[in-house]
Amino acid sequence: SYELTQPPSVSVSPGQAARITCSGDAFPSKFAYWYQQKSGQAPVLVIYEDTKRPSGIPERFSGSNSGTMATLTLSGAQVEDEADYYCYSIDSSGKGVFGGGTKLTVL
Amino acid sequence: EVQLVESGGVVVQPGGSLRLSCAASGFSFDDYTMHWVRQAPGKGLEWVSLITWDGGSKRYADSVKGRFTISRDNSKNSLHLQMNSLRPEDTALYSCAKDKYRNDKVKTFPDYWGQGTLFNVSS
Numbered sequence: 455s456y457e458l459t460q461p462p463s464v465s466v467s468p469g470q471a472a473r474i475t476c477s478g479d480a481f482p483s484k485f486a487y488w489y490q491q492k493s494g495q496a497p498v499l500v501i502y503e504d505t506k507r508p509s510g511i512p513e514r515f516s517g518s519n520s521g522t523m524a525t526l527t528l529s530g531a532q533v534e535d536e537a538d539y540y541c542y543s544i545d546s547s548g549k550g551v552f553g554g555g556t557k558l559t560v561l
Numbered sequence: 562e563v564q565l566v567e568s569g570g571v572v573v574q575p576g577g578s579l580r581l582s583c584a585a586s587g588f589s590f591d592d593y594t595m596h597w598v599r600q601a602p603g604k605g606l607e608w609v610s611l612i613t614w615d616g617g618s619k620r621y622a623d624s625v626k627g628r629f630t631i632s633r634d635n636s637k638n639s640l641h642l643q644m645n646s647l648r649p650e651d652t653a654l655y656s657c658a659k660d661k662y663r664n665d666k667v668k669t670f671p672d673y674w675g676q677g678t679l680f681n682v683s684s
Binding site: 455485487489491496497498499502503508516538541542543544549550551552553554555 | 620674
């Protein structure tokens with residue numbers, strides 16, 4: 455079955471850039487999506503179709519998809535960005551797949 | 562305002578069955594593919610299943626295929642997940658989620674999520 459691999463954790467200081475990677479054999483031909491989940495809350499879509507940002511998501515969130523790696527970048531991470539981040543894609547049979555999640559710490 | 566409210570979470574014995582429901586409002590339910598996603602306590606997100614807006618196409622994660630059945634009633638704006646042969650590893654918070662695009666069978670991904678319903682498979 456198709457798998458997406460993320461680092462378990464990423465840590466940055468406030469104002470620094472944070473990069474969270476997602477490795478998948480079907481990239482870049484398949485789109486990557488990114489979700490933010492804060493403690494006790496439902497996930498929120500922050501990037502879709504590799505690079506698009508939903509309305510209401512700050513401009514500091516951006517995405518890319520190249521080679522076999524999709525990347526979520528927070529340019530100038532804020533304390534309120536601390537959360538778990540999950541990548542998502544669709545496999546060749548049309549089934550969804552999530553990465554294992556990355557805990558972002560901003561301190 | 563989009564609202565998704567899940568229900569049906571209880572304690573079930575291994576091997577048992579359960580039906581989860583999701584009541585949708587605030588959007589044209591019969592135009593959107595819907596998903597079920599679960600999250601075991603302290604674990605990551607796991608995609609479970611999807612059903613297209615017309616019920617014509619259904620997909621399942623390998624971990625639930627043959628045991629779970631997704632369905633929808635567009636006349637009642639409701640989504641369901643029938644779960645049979647339950648195992649302890651099915652214990653999780655189950656959330657329904659709406660797709661982003663209307664009537665799209667290719668670019669399907671969860672856009673808006675409900676808060677979920679929790680159930681426990683335990684003897």
